[in-house]
Amino acid sequence: NAGVTQTPKFRVLKTGQSMTLLCAQDMNHEYMYWYRQDPGMGLRLIHYSVGEGTTAKGEVPDGYNVSRLKKQNFLLGLESAAPSQTSVYFCASSFPDRALIYEQYFGPGTRLTVT
Amino acid sequence: GENVEQHPSTLSVQEGDSAVIKCTYSDSASNYFPWYKQELGKRPQLIIDIRSNVGEKKDQRIAVTLNKTAKHFSLHITETQPEDSAVYFCAASRAGKSTFGDGTTLTVKP
Numbered sequence: 001n002a003g004v005t006q007t008p009k010f011r012v013l014k015t016g017q018s019m020t021l022l023c024a025q026d027m028n029h030e031y032m033y034w035y036r037q038d039p040g041m042g043l044r045l046i047h048y049s050v051g052e053g054t055t056a057k058g059e060v061p062d063g064y065n066v067s068r069l070k071k072q073n074f075l076l077g078l079e080s081a082a083p084s085q086t087s088v089y090f091c092a093s094s095f096p097d098r099a100l101i102y103e104q105y106f107g108p109g110t111r112l113t114v115t
Numbered sequence: 116g117e118n119v120e121q122h123p124s125t126l127s128v129q130e131g132d133s134a135v136i137k138c139t140y141s142d143s144a145s146n147y148f149p150w151y152k153q154e155l156g157k158r159p160q161l162i163i164d165i166r167s168n169v170g171e172k173k174d175q176r177i178a179v180t181l182n183k184t185a186k187h188f189s190l191h192i193t194e195t196q197p198e199d200s201a202v203y204f205c206a207a208s209r210a211g212k213s214t215f216g217d218g219t220t221l222t223v224k225p
Contacts, residue, residue: 031211042121042204042215043159050211059116059214090158094211101147101166102211106158 001026004107006091012113013081021076021110023091031094031102032074033058034066036087037109043090049074081114088112117142119207121216128195129224136219138205139187147208148181148188152201153218159204163190195223 007022023032030051035043045058049068063085065077074093078085089110094102118141128134138148146167151159165172165179165188172179176195181188192199200223206213 040124040217042119042206042217044215045212048212058212096211099166100210102208102213103149103161103164104213106160108158 003027004091004093004105006089006107006110008110009108010111012115013078014115015082017081017114018077018079019081019112020078021089021091021112023074023076023093023107024072025074025093025105026072027093027095027105028071029093029095029105030071032068033092033094033104034064034074034076035090035092036060036085037090038087046076046089081112083114086112086114117145117207117209117212117214119205119214119216121205121219123219124217125220125222127222127224130195130197132195134190134192134195134199134221134223136190136203136205136221137187138189138207138216139185140207140214141186142207142209143183143186145207145209148179149206149208149213150179150190151204151206153204154201162203192221195221197223197225199223 033048034046047066052071091107092104094104149164153159178191205216
C-alpha cells in the first residue's frame, strides 16, 4: 500500500495563478482532509470530506476550493494564488474504528511558494 | 469550536533527562487525543494517543496522561535521546475532526 500520496511535492506560483493539489489514498478511507502548516503553528484544517461527493469547510477555507469526485482522491484548488497562501499543505485520511475513533494518516506534504 | 493550547513552545533538555509537554482543550466532547512527532521537512507521525475513557497510557519511554475534568493532557518522554529532537504536536479530536496545538520544539543536547 502506498498510503496517502500528494502531488506535486513542490510548486512555485506567481500571484494570481491557479493550481490544483492532488491527494490520493489507497486505504479505502471515508474521511479526507486538507491542512496547511505555517512556521511556528500547528496544522490548520482548510476543508474536509466525510465521503465521496461531500465536502465541508474547516477552520481556514477562504481562497480554497475542494472536490471529492472519487473516494480515493481529494483535490485542493487555489483559483487565484496569494502570497499569504505560501505554506506547506498536508493531506490526511481516516476511518472510524469500533469506538468511532478516527486515526489520521498523513501524506508527505506539498511545499507551495507564491511570489 | 475547539481550542487547543500547547506549552511550552520550545523545550531544551540534557540527554537522559525527562521532557513534559502540556496541552489544554476547550470542547468537553473531544474524545481522542493523539500526539505527533514531526521532523524537519517530514510529515507528522503519530507516536502515542489516548482516548477519553483512559487516564494514562505508556509505550516504552513515552507516556500520555489525560485529565478530563481539567481538560488537559500531557506527553512525558523519559530518558531522552538526541533522536527525540523534533517538533511535537498535540491534538484534540471529536467525530473525525482534529484541532492541533501550535507545537513544541524539543531539543535534546548530547
